[in-house]
Amino acid sequence: MSFPKTGSKIQIQSYKHNGLIHRIWEETVILKGTSKVVIGGNDRILVKESDGRQWRTREPAICYFDSEQWFNTIGMIRADGIYYYCNLGSPFTWDEEALKYIDYDLDIKVFPDMTYKLLDEDEYQLHRRQMNYPKVIDTILQRNVQELISWIHQRKGPFSPQFVEMWYERFLQYR
Template sequence: MIPPSPSVGSTLQCIKRDHNGQEVWRYEGTVRDTSDAMVMIEAVFNRDDRDMGYVVFRRGDWLYEWFFRDRWYNIFELHDVDDQRIKGWYCNFTRPADWDEEQLWQDDLALDLFIYPDGRTLLLDLDEFAELPISVRDREEVEAARADLLAQVGARTAPFDRIKG
């Protein structure tokens, strides 16, 4: 049985865990959309500014974040705190998410994909992913998820329909 989903407008605790299921970060978001297989929240970046070399995350930047029970990734659409422009999409490769009415949790598998506003892509943390002690099945699922995301970017399906160019 699928647990109840959170209500639109409610606050959801988002728990990022490592590949072993250990909590590494927790933050809150406001539920904006939900179904049996997906939750979309709006959240604010609440850490100090971080220059990642390919994008700068600034305190107060806001994000739309999609989590899925049936996909091996999530999608974060990053908006600038000052002018609300889309800075890009940050996709974490993860085990499928799960949630109840108050919390959402997901195991991060280190590999990430950044999509620039013009559609260019950058695969991140490949070395870290290669060193994770995870199963062959997990690696195959991540590779299939990567192909799925790249196909969505190429086809400009939502939320990538706002790519310029």
Template sequence: MENVKPGDKLLIHAYKHNGNLYRSWDSGVVLESNSEGLVVINKDVLITEISGRKWKTNEPAIWFFFKESWYNIICMFKETGINYYCNLSSPYIVESNTIKYIDYDLDIKVFNDGSFKILDLKEFNRNRINFNYSRTIVETVWEHIDKLKEIIKEKKGLFDHRYVEQIWNNFIKNNFS
């Protein structure tokens, strides 16, 4: 992995299990790089789908990538409060100024009130057959779904709005835009 430091601007690439790139973000600003992972800020970012469709993010967000966990978490600052989008994925790597991970289809959307919903189960079941996910990958994804559900219910760490707001205020204070 490359040496990543606060203020660095990196591309973000999500791949499918077969190695094909399916979505990219044109930039993320690194707020923090530590032994557990990366904290990246997204603000007015252009997203490109493999289909060629392009769109921009609607709200600022903090994106947490982990070196050991099979998920990444996006904290989105919406008018209604902070919502979270948890992507079940491989741990990330950084290559050629790009954060890269394999997306394993399942997602958990967490609403401002702490309620949540598991998304894309049909896509996961279809892709685990089409891409021949190993039993270990399937079990690891479900194990991390269970871990996320537990953390979400406790409203601790990344799912504590005050903690996320503190990180956002740190970004504003350091003015990495």
């Protein structure tokens, strides 16, 4: 299997457990693409929602996807610091069309001081019932919420000092 090449532009697609498309990010530049990790950068890109709405991101961002973790992160570069939006979802797949994952509703927002807030627990409970998430998914996601919080506390992976800044510098080379 080939993986997205450094410097190439890809689409990111998130789906729901029922297989329906949830959201599409139109253009992300690949900064690193391997079977284990994909790191991408984007800035003010078009995002399409499943209900037809469209919007643009407001700031540059560095995205981190890991093939072994049930979460991905978006480090958003703002004037007052780096904010992270972390999606609990399946590990990514790549199929030449797009980088894809299943979004499981739960999110963690991390602030520049590394405090965080778990979001959308009500949405998770609703979709869990509506889409019949298997018990194993619930177990995996709860374990990965704890793993993600551990990464935040340890400043591991995309939360490590200078991670977003370093990859943003590389992103600027492709603009």
